Amino acid sequence: MDVLMPQLGETVSSGKIVSWFKKVGDRIAPGDDLFEIETDKTSMEVPATVAGTLAEIRVGDGIEAPVGAVVAIIAAEDGAATPRLAPVPMPSTAIRLDPFNEVRTPRRNYGPARLVSGIFVTPLARRLAHEAGIDLASVAGSGPRGRIVKLDIEKARAGGGIARPAATAAEVGAYSEIPLDNIRKIVAKRLTEAKQTVPHFYLTIDVAIDNLLALRTQINDALAAQDADAKISVNDLVIRAVALGMRRVPAVNASFTETAIRQYKDVDVSVAVATPGGLITPIVRRADTKSLLQISTEMKGLAARARDGKLRPEEFKGGGFSISNLGMYGVRQFQAIINPPQSCILAVGAGEQRAVVIGGTLSVATLMTCTLSVDHRVVDGTLGADFLQALKSLLEAPISLLI
Numbered sequence: 001m002d003v004l005m006p007q008l009g010e011t012v013s014s015g016k017i018v019s020w021f022k023k024v025g026d027r028i029a030p031g032d033d034l035f036e037i038e039t040d041k042t043s044m045e046v047p048a049t050v051a052g053t054l055a056e057i058r059v060g061d062g063i064e065a066p067v068g069a070v071v072a073i074i075a076a077e078d079g080a081a082t083p084r085l086a087p088v089p090m091p092s093t094a095i096r097l098d099p100f101n102e103v104r105t106p107r108r109n110y111g112p113a114r115l116v117s118g119i120f121v122t123p124l125a126r127r128l129a130h131e132a133g134i135d136l137a138s139v140a141g142s143g144p145r146g147r148i149v150k151l152d153i154e155k156a157r158a159g160g161g162i163a164r165p166a167a168t169a170a171e172v173g174a175y176s177e178i179p180l181d182n183i184r185k186i187v188a189k190r191l192t193e194a195k196q197t198v199p200h201f202y203l204t205i206d207v208a209i210d211n212l213l214a215l216r217t218q219i220n221d222a223l224a225a226q227d228a229d230a231k232i233s234v235n236d237l238v239i240r241a242v243a244l245g246m247r248r249v250p251a252v253n254a255s256f257t258e259t260a261i262r263q264y265k266d267v268d269v270s271v272a273v274a275t276p277g278g279l280i281t282p283i284v285r286r287a288d289t290k291s292l293l294q295i296s297t298e299m300k301g302l303a304a305r306a307r308d309g310k311l312r313p314e315e316f317k318g319g320g321f322s323i324s325n326l327g328m329y330g331v332r333q334f335q336a337i338i339n340p341p342q343s344c345i346l347a348v349g350a351g352e353q354r355a356v357v358i359g360g361t362l363s364v365a366t367l368m369t370c371t372l373s374v375d376h377r378v379v380d381g382t383l384g385a386d387f388l389q390a391l392k393s394l395l396e397a398p399i400s401l402l403i
Contacts, residue, residue, distance in 0.1 A: 001050050001052070001073070001074045001076075002070045002072075002073060003034065003046075003048075003070065003071050003072040003073065003074060004067075004068055004069065004070060004071065005037070005059070005065045005066065005067050005068060005069045005071055006037070006046060006067070007067045007068070007313075013066060013067055014064050014065060014066045014067060015037040015038065015064065015065065015067065016037065016038045016062070016063065016064040016065075017035050017036070017037055017059055017060065017061060017062070017063055017064075017065070017071065018035075018036040018037065018038050018043065018061065018062075018123075018124065018127065019035065019036050019061050019123065019127060020034070020035045020057060020060070020061060021033045021034060021035060021036070021045070021123065022034055022035075022054050023054070023057075024054055024055065024056065024057055025053065025054065026053070026054050027051075027052075027053055028048045028050070028051060028052050028053065028054055028074055029048065029051050030047075030048055030049055030050060030051055031047050031048065032047060032048045033045040033046070033047050033048075033123070034046050034047065034048050034054075034072065035071070035072075036123050036124060036127075043124050043150070043309045044309075044310070045123060048074065050074060052074040052075050052076050053074065053075045054072060054073075054074060054075075055073045055074060055075040056072060056073040057071070057072050058070055058071055058072060058073070059071040059072070115136060115137060119141055119146050119147065119148060120141075120143075120147045120148070121136055121141075121147070121148040122143070122147065122148065122149050122150065124149075124150050124309065125148045125149050125150050125152065125153050128150060128153040128154075128157075129148075129153050129156075132153065132156070132157050134153060134156050134157070136148060138156075139152050139153065139156050140152065143308065149308045149309075149310075150276065150308060150309050151276065151307050151308050154276040184277070184278055187278045187279070190340070191337055193340075194337055194338055194339070194340050195337055198338050198340060198375050198377075199375065199376040199377060200335075200337075200338060200373055200374065200375070200376070201373075201374050201376050201381070201384075202335050202371055202372065202373055202374070203371070203372045203374065203381070203384045203385060203388055204333065204369060204370070204371045204372075205369075205370055205372075205388045205389075205391075205392055206367045206368070206369050206370075207367065207368045207369075207370060207391070207392050207395045207396060208356075208365045208366065208367055208396050209234075209351050209366050209367070209368045209395060209396070210365060210366045211396060211397070211398055212234070212237060212395055212396070212398045213234075213351070213366060215237075215398045215399070215401075216232055216233075216234065216237060219232050219292065220232055223293070230293065230296070230297075231296070232292050232293070232296050233296065234325075234327065234351070235271070235299070235323075235325050235327075235328075235348075236292055236295050236296040236299060237292065237395070237398065237401060238323060238325065238346075238348055238395070239269055239271060239284055239287055239295050239299065239323060240287065240290075240292055240295055240401045241391055241394040241395050241398075241401060242269055242287075242321060242323055242346060242391065243267050243269055243284075243287035243288040243290075244288055244390075244394055244400070244401070245387055245390040245391040245394060246267045246269075246288065246320070246321055246387075247267055247288045248387075248390045249383065249386050249387040249390055250263065251263065251379065251383055252321065252343065252344050252379055252383065252384070252387045253267060253320040253321060254320070254343055254378050254379070255320070255340075255341035255342055255343055255375075255378065256341065256343065256375060256377045256378050257341075261378055262341075264320040266285065266286050266320070267286060267287055267288040267289075267320065267321075268283050268284070268285050268286065268287065268318060268319045268320050268321075269283065269284045269287040269319065269320075269321055269322075269323060270282070270283050270284075270316075270319035270321065270322040270323070270339065270342070271283075271284065271299065271302075271322070271323050271325075272322065272323065272324040272325070272336075273302070273303045273306040273307070275306055275307045275309070276307070277309065280306050280311065280316060281316060281319065281322055281339060282302035282303070282305070282306050282311055282315050282316050283302075283315060283316060283317075283318060283319040284298055284299060284302070292401065292402070302315060319339075319342060320342060321342060321344050321345070321346070322336070322338075322339045322342055322344070322345040322346070323345070323346050323348065324336040324345060324346070324347050324348065325347075325348040326347070326348070326349065326350075327348055327349055327350040327351060327368065328350075329350075330350050331349055331350060332349045332350055332352065332369060333347075333349045333369040333371060334347050334349065334371065335347055335371050335373055336371070336373050337373065338373050338374075338375055342375075343374065343375035343377075343378035343379050344372060344373065344374055344375070344379060344384070344387075345372075345373045346370055346371070346372055346373075346391075347370065347371040347372075347373065348368065348370055349368060349369040349370070349371075350368070351366050351367065351368040352366065352367065352368075353365070353366050353367075354366075354367045368395075370388070370391065372384055372387065372388055
């Protein structure tokens with residue numbers, strides 16, 4: 001049987017094999033982790049689907065291969081190779097991180113491990129800890145049942161006092177160069193293409209959120225009586241408002257193709273989440289049909305899995321509209337880059353008290369600046385303004401978010 005590089009999303013064209021957990025000659029059972037891959041959106045272990053013996057590894061550690069490429073061969077239980085598909089040729093531009101080191105120094109495979117304490121460590125966390133010289137026994141795990149994950153190693157490295165290997169940062173004069181990982185390379189490529197090929201324009205509006213903040217306080221007070229950990233954030237309220245705004249102005253829930261404008265039926269909202277490897281946009285599916293508490297609970301889970309690099313493809317694949325919120329960092333206003341093939345992304349700034357004139361009288365209100373980045377091929381100025389007006393009315397009369 002041919003083992004192929006899996007497809008992990010519509011926009012993912014290749015993956016890099018970080019490490020193999022098995023070696024040639026090992027017996028394989030269905031469900032055994034074969035290798036770990038890294039794409040621009042996530043890293044994950046790829047399991048075997050058949051039993052047999054690993055007869056050949058065609059794509060080694062540190063090599064990037066296109067989706068559908070044959071990366072290994074599993075022989076049948078009797079030793080004879082099973083019928084296999086025609087292999088997908090490897091491109092001449094396949095990336096090998098160090099083509100000579102593979103011959104001079106055998107590479108180490110990082111499979112799942114269990115410490116003496118009984119705590120499990122993911123393969124990616126093991127590799128990162130080894131490269132950074134981190135003693136896993138000194139790391140506190142944040143995963144399920146204390147499992148040590150990638151985020152825990154990143155935090156340990158950021159804590160200082162840990163020796164970093166020369167391979168991760170080569171000192172050159174008065175600065176250091178940190179090699180780009182696969183995720184950074186592909187995200188940089190996609191953002192550059194989006195900015196250069198999508199005709200962006202921007203619409204900005206100020207929203208008075210005093211009523212919204214008061215409603216949030218009332219909701220959280222009510223939730224605290226049932227569950228001390230259940231809290232609604234301003235971002236949860238914005239997600240709900242965007243979803244209802246998309247339902248009122250469905251033409252913004254669309255994307256451009258060479259032959260038509262594709263308008264989506266479901267209201268799927270992507271939300272930008274910062275991770276150690278860069279931004280990723282997990283999706284709240286059918287957000288217009290979910291309550292604030294459902295959105296809040298789902299978003300917390302998506303954000304945690306995104307930071308651990310454990311999102312499933314269906315959790316970040318697709319989406320009709322994106323939200324990027326930097327309000328919690330005190331950023332007042334910014335313009336976000338559209339996430340193709342979507343046509344809109346909303347940049348949400350911090351709520352702050354400002355002087356306003358209401359009915360001819362100077363007063364103070366809490367205003368939040370929102371900037372809509374728009375693909376002009378799909379959404380024109382009037383349509384974008386219609387959406388922002390719908391969003392403003394929903395946020396300024398927030399009781400509508402509960403209906």
